[in-house]
Amino acid sequence: MDATEPPVMELRGVSKTFGEVRALSDVDFHVRRGEIVGLLGDNGSGKSTMVKMMMGYHRPDPGGEVWFEGERVQGWSVAKARALGIETVYQERALADLQSVWRNMFMGREPVNRFGLLDIRRMRREAAALMKGHMGFTSGAVHPDNVVQTMSGGEKQGVAITRALFFEARLVVLDEPTMGLSLSETQKTLDFVRSIKEAGRSAVFIDHNVYHVYPVVDRLVLLDRGRIAGEFTPAGITLEQLTDRLRTVARTGRLEG
Amino acid sequence: MAKTGIPPREEVAAEAVPRITPRLFLRRHALTTGTIGIAVVMWTIFIVAAPDVFLNSRIYSAFGITTPLWGMMALALTFVVITREMDLSFVSVMALGMVGFVRVHEFTGSVLLAILACLLVGLACGLFNGFLVAVLGIPSLVITLGTMFFFRGIELALLDGTGVPLTDDAFGTLRDVLNGKTAGIPNEFVWMVIIGVLLWVVLNRTRYGAHLFVVGDNVDSARLMGIRVTRVKMTAFGTLGVVAAFSGMVASMQSSYLWPTLGDGSLLLPIAAVFLGGTSVFGGIGTIFGTFLGALMVGSIQAGVISAGISGFYTQLFFGLIIIVSLVMQTLISRRMRS
Numbered sequence: 066m067d068a069t070e071p072p073v074m075e076l077r078g079v080s081k082t083f084g085e086v087r088a089l090s091d092v093d094f095h096v097r098r099g100e101i102v103g104l105l106g107d108n109g110s111g112k113s114t115m116v117k118m119m120m121g122y123h124r125p126d127p128g129g130e131v132w133f134e135g136e137r138v139q140g141w142s143v144a145k146a147r148a149l150g151i152e153t154v155y156q157e158r159a160l161a162d163l164q165s166v167w168r169n170m171f172m173g174r175e176p177v178n179r180f181g182l183l184d185i186r187r188m189r190r191e192a193a194a195l196m197k198g199h200m201g202f203t204s205g206a207v208h209p210d211n212v213v214q215t216m217s218g219g220e221k222q223g224v225a226i227t228r229a230l231f232f233e234a235r236l237v238v239l240d241e242p243t244m245g246l247s248l249s250e251t252q253k254t255l256d257f258v259r260s261i262k263e264a265g266r267s268a269v270f271i272d273h274n275v276y277h278v279y280p281v282v283d284r285l286v287l288l289d290r291g292r293i294a295g296e297f298t299p300a301g302i303t304l305e306q307l308t309d310r311l312r313t314v315a316r317t318g319r320l321e322g
Numbered sequence: 323m324a325k326t327g328i329p330p331r332e333e334v335a336a337e338a339v340p341r342i343t344p345r346l347f348l349r350r351h352a353l354t355t356g357t358i359g360i361a362v363v364m365w366t367i368f369i370v371a372a373p374d375v376f377l378n379s380r381i382y383s384a385f386g387i388t389t390p391l392w393g394m395m396a397l398a399l400t401f402v403v404i405t406r407e408m409d410l411s412f413v414s415v416m417a418l419g420m421v422g423f424v425r426v427h428e429f430t431g432s433v434l435l436a437i438l439a440c441l442l443v444g445l446a447c448g449l450f451n452g453f454l455v456a457v458l459g460i461p462s463l464v465i466t467l468g469t470m471f472f473f474r475g476i477e478l479a480l481l482d483g484t485g486v487p488l489t490d491d492a493f494g495t496l497r498d499v500l501n502g503k504t505a506g507i508p509n510e511f512v513w514m515v516i517i518g519v520l521l522w523v524v525l526n527r528t529r530y531g532a533h534l535f536v537v538g539d540n541v542d543s544a545r546l547m548g549i550r551v552t553r554v555k556m557t558a559f560g561t562l563g564v565v566a567a568f569s570g571m572v573a574s575m576q577s578s579y580l581w582p583t584l585g586d587g588s589l590l591l592p593i594a595a596v597f598l599g600g601t602s603v604f605g606g607i608g609t610i611f612g613t614f615l616g617a618l619m620v621g622s623i624q625a626g627v628i629s630a631g632i633s634g635f636y637t638q639l640f641f642g643l644i645i646i647v648s649l650v651m652q653t654l655i656s657r658r659m660r661s
């Protein structure tokens with residue numbers, strides 16, 4: 066992590082209003098290369114909105130700026146964000162239930178051959194390999210041609226997580242990736258997050274369980290009712306102090322009670 | 323790179339996709355298999371009921387001339403339905419495109435420019451539908467009912483309600499290409515096959531085709547994953563517009579006359595063909611092959627009932643029966659596949 070280098074992703078003065086609801090208010094946020102940033106906050110505090118802002122799914126209200134690798138981006142879109150190397154595991158998973166696993170894995174970034182036609186062989190092969198080697202599907206019943214609809218909740222999540230990791234993105238955003246996962250699958254997901262750092266890439270990690278977030282992140286950002294309420298490093302705060310702070314913020318909206 | 327959690331490429335290449343057993347294959351293609359089954363049963367009944375009609379090649383050539391006039395539109399309509407939309411206006415686009423044709427021909431005397439104008443009018447109508455649906459977010463069933471009347475109204479106003487004879491010698495080549503025969507097969511049918519193959523490739527072998535499925539399956543997921551939903555839908559409507567205008571040209575050249583009512587009464591047949599072919603009204607599922615089979619079924623009922631000398635009103639009875647049986651079957655199959 067190099068503080069002189071511009072951050073991979075940065076939000077400056079970003080607000081977002083949905084009708085009457087102000088989901089984000091004047092948020093400044095950044096992620097550096099090789100850095101894992103944990104994002105904590107109550108339900109409805111604006112975490113997912115911030116994720117979709119970074120992905121170009123939402124546009125900031127006038128005045129807000131999105132920066133990528135030191136340049137202000139104009140006309141930011143999900144397609145652009147993905148092309149530049151940002152992948153996200155959305156809270157809602159963003160799968161197409163009636164489509165096969167391989168179609169879901171490559172949704173929006175389908176490889177084509179030199180004639181511009183879909184490279185289906187490659188997609189099915191890579192999906193099969195990822196399912197076996199990565200998601201640990203051993204049962205022969207799970208075939209890359211299977212439709213996602215028939216899979217279990219955890220398996221679906223596996224598809225969404227594996228998809229985000231496949232493209233070797235520079236920045237991986239994980240919005241509650243462990244929700245509903247078994248102990249072993251959760252452990253695997255946390256290991257993935259660590260491996261992102263080891264590969265010199267960056268991540269934003271959202272999870273309601275501080276015991277998941279605290280050990281793997283370099284920095285913690287606390288969001289409260291659409292505002293940044295505080296920033297910590299695991300080195301500067303113990304787990305007990307952190308949970309205390311979280312409770313205080315949830316109750317009073319301020320860090321100190 | 324070793325610790326990215328992603329298997330290195332060589333490992334990926336070495337991993338074979340698990341084989342699909344014949345049973346699994348049948349299960350996966352249960353819908354298509356079912357549609358083929360119904361088609362075969364229906365055809366067998368026809369042959370047994372009226373062997374002299376259905377074993378005679380005359381009915382097939384009659385069929386090959388009439389079915390494509392709306393069957394080509396059924397193929398393109400499949401794209402729209404897969405995105406979970408509907409279009410009712412293509413029957414009017416058929417005629418409006420031909421107005422472009424005759425007007426440009428009058429002005430320039432060029433058949434080539436006339437053809438181009440016809441297809442461009444079709445494209446413009448389709449994109450207009452797409453704009454209203456995808457950009458403004460108006461439900462397609464409702465808004466294309468509006469554009470159906472609107473396009474028809476423009477056409478009637480421009481033609482002043484009277485038809486245009488298309489007997490100019492300059493149309494000879496065009497008529498040969500559209501309405502001649504190739505190896506004994508009516509060119510109308512050849513065009514339907516060509517369009518079917520093209521659309522099949524687009525749907526199953528291009529990124530655009532993959533996006534059609536995702537948009538119809540879950541539009542929010544599509545947006546979150548960076549698929550340009552508006553563009554995908556507009557292109558689907560645009561494609562149908564072009565194919566409708568082309569169909570209008572084929573039909574008009576066939577009768578050497580542009581009827582102001584061209585397309586009237588062709589609305590329900592393509593829609594029936596699309597649903598008979600197993601395309602889901604809920605979007606995300608559909609095949610060009612299924613629609614092709616559906617069109618053949620609807621077309622053969624139409625041709626068969628009339629040729630067999632059965633009174634015309636039995637056609638509707640047959641249509642109704644086939645559609646109900648097919649949809650019941652499709653529902654049962656989908657339910658079984660889910661459990």
Ligand SMILES: Nc1ncnc2c1ncn2[C@@H]1O[C@H](COP(=O)(O)OP(=O)(O)OP(=O)(O)O)[C@@H](O)[C@H]1O
Pocket residue numbers: 083086087088106107108109110111112113114115156
């Ligand atoms: N598309 C939208 N339209 C209207 N309001 C929205 C929309 N998206 C989010 N909101 C509102 O913005 C606020 C923040 O939502 P967001 O999903 O970002 O919260 P979150 O921190 O991710 O919560 P959770 O922990 O429950 O996932 C909520 O009040 C929500 O109702």
Ligand SMILES: [Mg+2]
Pocket residue numbers: 112113114156240
């Ligand atoms: Mg959320």
